[in-house]
Amino acid sequence: MDSGRSPKTREYIDRVSGFMGSHVLPREREYLVALRDQEDRWASIPSVVDELKARAETIGLWNLFLPDSTHGAGLTHVEYAPLAELVGRSLIAPEVFNCNAPDAGNAEVLLHHGSDEQRRRWMEPLLRGEIRSVFCMTEPDVASSDAANTAATAVVDGDTIVLNGRKWWSTGIGHPDCRFAVFMGLTEPDAPRHARHSVVLVPLDTPGVRVERMLPVYGYLDEPYGHGEATFSDVRLPLDAVIAGPGRGFEIARGRLGPGRIHHCMRLIGLAENALELACRRAVSPTAFGKPLSDLGGNRERIARARIAIGQARLQVLHAAWLLDTAGPAVAVGESSQVEAAVPAMACEVIDMAIQLHGGAGLPDDFPLASAMAAARALRLADGPDEVHLGVVARAELGRYRIREAA
Incomplete structure (x- = not known):
């Protein structure tokens, strides 16, 4: 590497x-x-x-x-x-x-x-920072860690497509500049497992689209971005709102996750670095029982382990990023799952340590630690729960031994 x-x-x-x-x-x-x-x-x-x-x-x-x-x-x-x-x-x-x-x-x-028209209408203003968007895949009634479970429907009806279903944890839907959703829905239930779904561009002012509520994470609503629950009731759109054509949803969703996981993990490392910096500042300033906090209760070891954990995570993410660059998403899927399981858990541990060093001051929003914990904890689910990523890693690891045994 x-x-x-x-x-x-x-x-x-x-x-x-x-x-x-x-x-x-x-x-x-x-x-x-x-x-x-x-x-x-x-x-x-x-x-x-x-x-x-x-x-x-x-x-x-x-x-x-x-x-x-x-x-x-x-x-x-x-x-x-x-x-x-x-x-x-x-x-x-x-x-x-x-x-x-x-x-x-x-x-x-x-x-x-x-398409050229989809890029002109949605991508270009998005890249100019004029509008914001939301990705609607996760659903409350199915195990959404498996994209193939998507139950909301996107049914082709002549030259239109009709959407029905309920989505939640739709990040960014509360933003005042949010203008469209990327919606994943079931189109052909009898098609092969990975050819059943479609991804549709939905203007949020389309009749039938309704934001039901904003969802808190440990009490934080993360306004003005937020995570919303939304319903789509007989939302009818022209067929050219479908990205790449019906049945391509799983392929698009899977391809989207690889780079996104790298981005999330590296931002989490920045979040953990910030928490460690706050922890160190706290450890050398106030005193308790006649000593700085750094000299009490094993805090030096905790700080050292946090530094080591962040460094390890950084190198692991860089390796996954290098593999994504040089070999592509299909080859990097195992390493991508490794970092998605490891980095949010590491960030949660480092932030929790920083909160502990701050005592009562770590709990309200006087410091950005409680909100950081909410963000890090949510990311242990947002790109798939730990168990899914660990399953991918284990399957790859055990697969090598099965091949050797068969040989």
């Missing part, structure tokens, strides 16, 4: 790091205060975000996630990984750099599978 940082990568790291330190991190408190002061936190985004977005776009720190150089920075996954880690240290940075989920994944879906 070559994870050496090229001059291009080092330049981007310096630029993103400098922008984060000079512009983004110093204004996070301003953003949070403005959001809290809004009567309706779902109604608008504090103006500081638009100011920072305009500045980032002007200097070329924009769409960094997209390997396509025509529409994005043209970085490989290995090159983008350290930038995603830097971005992950901030609550608002993903939107500032136009790299936030699920918009990044939806843009890649449209780039690789969308």
